[in-house]
Amino acid sequence: MSTGSGMAVDGDRSGATILQLHGVGMRYGSADEVLRDIDLTINAGTFHYLVGPSGAGKTSLLRLMSLSVAPSRGRIVLFGRDVAMVERDELGRLRRRIGVVFQDFRLLEHLSAFDNVALPLRIGGADEEQISSYVSQMLAWLGLAERMEAKPAELSMGQRQLVTVARAVVTRPALLLADEPTSNVEPARVERLMFLFGELHKLGTAVVLATHSRELLRRWAFPVLHLDRGRLIRPVPAGRAAAE
Amino acid sequence: MSTGSGMAVDGDRSGATILQLHGVGMRYGSADEVLRDIDLTINAGTFHYLVGPSGAGKTSLLRLMSLSVAPSRGRIVLFGRDVAMVERDELGRLRRRIGVVFQDFRLLEHLSAFDNVALPLRIGGADEEQISSYVSQMLAWLGLAERMEAKPAELSMGQRQLVTVARAVVTRPALLLADEPTSNVEPARVERLMFLFGELHKLGTAVVLATHSRELLRRWAFPVLHLDRGRLIRPVPAGRAAAE
Amino acid sequence: MATAELDLPLDDTPASRFLAWLIGGLVFLAVLACAVALLAQGALDRLSERPRIVTVALPAVDDPAVGEAELARVRAALEDMSGVAWTAVVSEEELDKLIEPWFGVVAPEARAELPLPRLLDVRFQPGVVPDLTALARKVRAIVPNALIDETGPARGALEEAAQRLRWLGGGAGLLVLAVLVVVVVVVTRASLDLHDETVDLLRLLGAPDRYVARQFELHAMASALRGGSVGFAAALATVVGLVHLPTLWGLRLVPVVPRPLDWILLAMVPVLAALLITLAARFAAVHGLARLR
Amino acid sequence: MATAELDLPLDDTPASRFLAWLIGGLVFLAVLACAVALLAQGALDRLSERPRIVTVALPAVDDPAVGEAELARVRAALEDMSGVAWTAVVSEEELDKLIEPWFGVVAPEARAELPLPRLLDVRFQPGVVPDLTALARKVRAIVPNALIDETGPARGALEEAAQRLRWLGGGAGLLVLAVLVVVVVVVTRASLDLHDETVDLLRLLGAPDRYVARQFELHAMASALRGGSVGFAAALATVVGLVHLPTLWGLRLVPVVPRPLDWILLAMVPVLAALLITLAARFAAVHGLARLR
Ligand SMILES: Nc1ncnc2c1ncn2[C@@H]1O[C@H](COP(=O)(O)OP(=O)(O)OP(=O)(O)O)[C@@H](O)[C@H]1O
Ligand SMILES: Nc1ncnc2c1ncn2[C@@H]1O[C@H](COP(=O)(O)OP(=O)(O)OP(=O)(O)O)[C@@H](O)[C@H]1O
Ligand SMILES: [Mg+2]
Ligand SMILES: [Mg+2]
Numbered sequence A, B: 001m002s003t004g005s006g007m008a009v010d011g012d013r014s015g016a017t018i019l020q021l022h023g024v025g026m027r028y029g030s031a032d033e034v035l036r037d038i039d040l041t042i043n044a045g046t047f048h049y050l051v052g053p054s055g056a057g058k059t060s061l062l063r064l065m066s067l068s069v070a071p072s073r074g075r076i077v078l079f080g081r082d083v084a085m086v087e088r089d090e091l092g093r094l095r096r097r098i099g100v101v102f103q104d105f106r107l108l109e110h111l112s113a114f115d116n117v118a119l120p121l122r123i124g125g126a127d128e129e130q131i132s133s134y135v136s137q138m139l140a141w142l143g144l145a146e147r148m149e150a151k152p153a154e155l156s157m158g159q160r161q162l163v164t165v166a167r168a169v170v171t172r173p174a175l176l177l178a179d180e181p182t183s184n185v186e187p188a189r190v191e192r193l194m195f196l197f198g199e200l201h202k203l204g205t206a207v208v209l210a211t212h213s214r215e216l217l218r219r220w221a222f223p224v225l226h227l228d229r230g231r232l233i234r235p236v237p238a239g240r241a242a243a244e
Numbered sequence C, D: 001m002a003t004a005e006l007d008l009p010l011d012d013t014p015a016s017r018f019l020a021w022l023i024g025g026l027v028f029l030a031v032l033a034c035a036v037a038l039l040a041q042g043a044l045d046r047l048s049e050r051p052r053i054v055t056v057a058l059p060a061v062d063d064p065a066v067g068e069a070e071l072a073r074v075r076a077a078l079e080d081m082s083g084v085a086w087t088a089v090v091s092e093e094e095l096d097k098l099i100e101p102w103f104g105v106v107a108p109e110a111r112a113e114l115p116l117p118r119l120l121d122v123r124f125q126p127g128v129v130p131d132l133t134a135l136a137r138k139v140r141a142i143v144p145n146a147l148i149d150e151t152g153p154a155r156g157a158l159e160e161a162a163q164r165l166r167w168l169g170g171g172a173g174l175l176v177l178a179v180l181v182v183v184v185v186v187v188t189r190a191s192l193d194l195h196d197e198t199v200d201l202l203r204l205l206g207a208p209d210r211y212v213a214r215q216f217e218l219h220a221m222a223s224a225l226r227g228g229s230v231g232f233a234a235a236l237a238t239v240v241g242l243v244h245l246p247t248l249w250g251l252r253l254v255p256v257v258p259r260p261l262d263w264i265l266l267a268m269v270p271v272l273a274a275l276l277i278t279l280a281a282r283f284a285a286v287h288g289l290a291r292l293r
Helices: A058-065 A088-096 A113-123 A128-141 A157-169 A187-202 A214-219 A238-243 B058-065 B088-096 B113-124 B128-141 B157-169 B187-202 B214-219 B238-243 C014-049 C064-080 C092-103 C108-113 C132-142 C155-194 C196-204 C209-244 C260-289 D014-049 D064-080 D092-103 D108-113 D132-142 D155-194 D196-204 D209-244 D260-289
Strands: A017-027 A033-043 A047-051 A073-078 A098-101 A175-179 A206-210 A224-228 A231-236 B017-027 B033-043 B047-051 B073-078 B098-101 B175-179 B206-210 B224-228 B231-236 C053-058 C084-089 C118-124 C147-150 D053-058 D084-089 D118-124 D147-150
Touching: A017 A058, A033 A058, A033 A206, A033 A231, A047 A058, A047 A187, A047 A214, A058 A073, A058 A175, A058 A206, A088 A098, A088 C196, A088 C209, A098 A157, A113 A128, A113 A157, A128 A157, A157 A175, A157 A187, A175 A187, A187 A206, A187 A214, A214 B214, B017 B058, B033 B058, B033 B206, B033 B231, B047 B058, B047 B187, B047 B214, B058 B073, B058 B175, B058 B206, B088 B098, B088 B113, B088 D196, B088 D209, B098 B157, B113 B128, B113 B157, B128 B157, B157 B175, B157 B187, B175 B187, B187 B206, B187 B214, C014 C155, C014 C209, C014 C260, C053 C064, C053 C132, C064 C084, C064 C118, C064 C132, C132 C147, C155 C196, C155 C209, C155 C260, C196 C209, C209 C260, D014 D155, D014 D209, D014 D260, D053 D064, D053 D132, D064 D084, D064 D118, D064 D132, D132 D147, D155 D196, D155 D209, D155 D260, D196 D209, D209 D260
Parallel strands: A047 A206, A047 A224, A098 A175, A175 A206, B047 B206, B047 B224, B098 B175, B175 B206
Antiparallel strands: A017 A033, A017 A073, A224 A231, B017 B033, B017 B073, B224 B231, C053 C118, C053 C147, C084 C118, D053 D118, D053 D147, D084 D118
């Protein structure tokens, strides 16, 4: 299942190419590269886990994919556009098609849970009525109906994580990058989140989910991207990765 | 295994009583109570999991135990002292015998990983030589030897979590309150952390570990405190809790 | 944006909270300065509306009859001029008073010896600014060595003072508005730096520059409205107080009575300030954001 | 604390960074004020070290022999007094000069008619302040109606000015130090609020109040040393400049020459300031922390 450009992984219903990384490297400041020689293709409607020990570079790779940092070398092609060549305004449009669950949440402290989730919709210019119904439904479904007006500091960590996930998926992005989205919620709620991601995936969203949870890998079998010390190891079948 | 004061749980080698909660309730501001009628005894050398859905009140309960908030009613007896009656200076001494792994880490952003871990030792008045050897050993053992001088913002989430754990255990506390200490690290490192907690536990530290991980409960069988909507449910044998 | 809440916690920074106060102070100053300019302009207008008088001096001639004829021709010519209301020959008594400082009281017989000019007051219609060169040309066509002089002693000085005040007030007003723009730019840039994490997040969520800039713009506009209205009210109170407390005007040389239009123009100052502030904030934000990718 | 790093990022707050500058400015003022006080004190000391002269006037008597005897007894009594260096009878020539303003130049024969007192200069040893009442008692025991007067005309006024300067300088110095204390207290309280999360964490880790307070104390001390040394250096340069530029002292009425001890005392000012600042920071922090549990 390899395409021309290095290692390629795809899901069961591979569609259009959403993201390609060609020989990408990345460093913070002037330190050593934390990512090296990354070649990767993500197609529409695929679901990948991203695993690897702490510090392997999962978050860094997701940062590259979400266009929040630039690679130190190599080329990133997103939605068919070479990211390095893209205009400022176009960059915003590309980013709006990506949903990101940040590992450190990055909620706005002065906004309520509702307003935090509504943020990407407002940025996208949705009308308030639609926003109100979307956001309320989403939060209610995640069990946060009663905490919608709470500020992040008044929420439990798990609740904050749910808000973060809600913010990432509420726009139904074409690419969902979820960095440890289930680390702070209980098994029942993990199930709900995975159902949510699965639904998006079925609707054509390409999902990349970084996780440490062997249980996740075991229960929801999807292909695994294995990162180790900044390098992608050959794709591992889901069953084996869980057993590792 | 019940003592006179409500529900009591104890580990295999129950020793002196370390912490007792009698009819404790707690609220944030003027909202409803998030913890209700908590009766609980923690003995030296015991190990308890604290489980329950997101928002059940695990962190709030640990906050009570670490004397970071006051109960709205009830009585907390820590190391044989009624906490409400204790003098300011004595409060500090009590707190120094508790190690806390905060769910949100609470590392000092302007200090290096090393200095963050050294902090409780410095507060305790240890000499720098001892601090240097303790802290380096601890961080090296957790696999952070090369990131000791990094600031928290320059660490991956898992690395930050390890620093937080190191800070909590470096003083060899009599009571360790760990709030989701393994949520951001890979299975191999989870093993190390559980080994660390186990060692402390064997040395007589009472451990209370809040977690969502069923794997943890399954692999390391310890008694479970089950919180639901602010109430402690009867103690569940470890095997059953994992299966739930 | 349909929501009242900004995505950026701009009101939480000391610099930003300070912004409304700063704007208030500067708008106060700007309104005061403009009030000075407008009142000065008003005074100038009133001064120019007072009918003006030009004195024409025809040198003495030996033959009284020739003199009379000259005088009559000059008067006729002048009264033909557009804008001239009437002319009047200065009487001998008045002339005596005029020369008294130089010659003392002159006896009638000695007076005859003096080659006194014949003076002619030319009064213009209200609001007309005398065209002295045209007038001089006309008069000198008849009496080549006639002297022309505008009367009203302090008038020129008063006008000059009012003019100076007008420029001063206007200049100060513009200066204050310029300072306002600089302040807003600096504060906006500072708070852009302060909130870099939030700005970063908004951009990661795909917010275009204009969306982020709008946050700063809205905040600046809100500050402008809050601070500006307070500053404007304070300045109005000050102006009204100064104008209507005649005791403060020991020398009421210039008529300082604000006209209705003045109030309207003054009210434009905070509006203009708010506009400038909003534009300055947008400009600063957009330029600050352009550094990021 | 063995580490140079503080647990609290105190240098990151604008108020705290500003602290060093503020302290520098205030120490500058305090040192200047104290320099004025010390120089004034120095001038006073020099004035008091100049030997002082008291003049005793014995009224004229008819019999010269009696007069001579009186004079001899008074001189003997005075020269016995502790602190008196010597006494001298004012010569007739000097007396003539003294009375000249009142009587003009007197002819010797007319002079004899005048009942002139005999004047006696009593010179004290340097640094001794004359006890005028004791002296008067002694003299009047011999000549009941003798007059006693301290000579040196401008002396009193100079001393008064110097004294006033001394109090003024000292008072200003104390005032500045008081302001310094208030500033440090306010800044410390503000940064305690600003860093409440970190303070909270430290307390949760079991840090006693004195540990947390020490953070603020060390930071204040560091600011005091940095700011204080700059302020001190600037003040010293100013003092040296003013003292050694004689052109600036158009009227050199008072001897303004700093003594070695002055420099040492001045150097104590920043040290005292640093001490006060440190204590103020500790006090403010401890009191601020006492609100928390
Ligand atoms: N801002 C930064 N500056 C310098 N180094 C950084 C920075 N962020 C991360 N690193 C380093 O880069 C490496 C990769 O970090 P990254 O956050 O991508 O790891 P990760 O795989 O997401 O780990 P985790 O599972 O713990 O989240 C780590 O060694 C980390 O210390
Ligand atoms: N500062 C606060 N102000 C108001 N409500 C709060 C605050 N902190 C927590 N809560 C609420 O109290 C309840 C218990 O929160 P707590 O953080 O103890 O839950 P938890 O069991 O630790 O959950 P999690 O597993 O998500 O960490 C939640 O409903 C939460 O929204
Ligand atoms: Mg990560
Ligand atoms: Mg919690």
